[in-house]
Amino acid sequence: MAVYTEVSDEELEAFVAGYDIGTVSSFKGIAEGVENSNYLLRTSRGQYILTLYEKRVNPDDLPFFLGLMEHLAERGLGCPLPVHDRAGGALGTLAGRPAAIVTFLDGMSARRPTARHCGLLGEALARLHLAGADFGIRRPNALSMPSWRPLWERSRARADEVAPGLGADIETELDYLEARWPKDLPAGVIHADLFPDNVFFLGDRLSGLIDFYFACDDFLAYDVAICLNSWCFEQDLSFNLSKGQALLDGYTRVRPLSEGELALLPMLARGSALRFLLTRLYDWLNVPPGALVKPKDPLEYHRKLRFHRSVPDATGYVFALGGRAFEVSP
């Protein structure tokens, strides 16, 4: 939950007057997103989300994020559509911060995702990958494999405060992944943070995806691996094979995975688990004084990482062990 920047009435009115969306009738901070300040903005014309981009977002990346949402929405993917101001731009300044208004997306995130949710998520993720193929802006993944060691160096000295032996285990994993990380899998625009919080459902269907502020270019199957980590484990951190199968079934119905992607899925899942372990570990060890946001438990991702080490290939993520139940590209 997060509302970091306060906006005065005068500033808000002046900002909204720059758009052709009517006059403000309500403006409420919402408990959504941890990186930015999000407000529900109601006007005489409709309902919108107004986002103030806080310090963790690089303003230079905003044209990529906003352009991507627009690109995907135009191709029929459910996602917030940035509203252009009267001068034609999608990015403004409010209360000293970069700010944007996007359309309001109906739907709710699944607090306890089921296999059915995982199937819909898999389909939507594949549609995102296909729709992103002709997006014109590039953004390298700032949190891809080469970033992990420098990130690790910043937590290394204190890692064993979190759990004895954690440091040595991360070292070993880093050595392993650096030596074997793939170089030539199919790549393109990925969401890179498609946790259940960022996917909305409405009745029987998936209504849309939000929070594109980690989106970047990377291996498409790495995005699948991030979702296996964030959608298919139970609260006790056991892996749910039905959910894994549903996710891969859904994905491969829209975009079949290659033999190479399937073989490397456990490695990508280990890498993705390590990425979230490292960022959470850093946040855990560096909670600012007076922080209003509770850091997330890094050890959750250490447990997930250990699970993926036991998986030989993608069949390890499906119910029908050994017999493949999902589409493989020829």
Next chain:
Amino acid sequence: MAVYTEVSDEELEAFVAGYDIGTVSSFKGIAEGVENSNYLLRTSRGQYILTLYEKRVNPDDLPFFLGLMEHLAERGLGCPLPVHDRAGGALGTLAGRPAAIVTFLDGMSARRPTARHCGLLGEALARLHLAGADFGIRRPNALSMPSWRPLWERSRARADEVAPGLGADIETELDYLEARWPKDLPAGVIHADLFPDNVFFLGDRLSGLIDFYFACDDFLAYDVAICLNSWCFEQDLSFNLSKGQALLDGYTRVRPLSEGELALLPMLARGSALRFLLTRLYDWLNVPPGALVKPKDPLEYHRKLRFHRSVPDATGYVFALGGRAFEVSP
């Protein structure tokens, strides 16, 4: 900002099905209120606020709060109207907590109230007092004068940790107020927490009042004193006489104050400042570990209390010192 209780999709759907308000299309935690969990609920029929009552609210008081909102709304006061469920009740249970759905109120609180806002607030407060006169349920003020000493006893030993000499000053003030606290001023339903956060404006008008969860029976002028404290001081804690005058002007246009109320206004303002000083002091000294809400500074109300000691009577709160600019009842 506050969302304390997580609600599962199934629980929410089952709860909403008990009302004739359509099906859920969106459900977002909002950063409003510090005592309860508030959600913005959108359905196929409209927009509502769903509140889960957390531990600080006594469930036995909920019929008073919800009944009062309904009573006031029926008399034309802008405030959320509790929605009745199919069985006719306004109070249900969700995620193990008492819960209610109220209508959504357009408008925004004034982040920096002006004298104009104070005038509208004064009028609305007086209208609330008049509209509440025939409300049938009684609720003694749990935070009135007799409660202050027991509350003080719980912080006394550590008060000087917050500011040297604070303890002795509070002792003196308590003795003074206990000896002189009035017994026979006009009384009735008061809001008791009408801070700027709880008052919405829309363009030129005041659109409504929210958060009736401290409402109770007490001296009507005590509610005026609470508003003088919460609306008429600047950020540097100097008292703004134009705002004081606007508030009293607005109030007395609707409900003139008696000579007795006017004479005792500084005492009521001291009492109200002490009440907020004491609750904030307790919260400040007792922040639970892992708390997501920052405690408010108790010393703000100590400064305000000291200002009121210098005020001889209600004319001290108005611009036209000496010459009274507001209505006095005959």
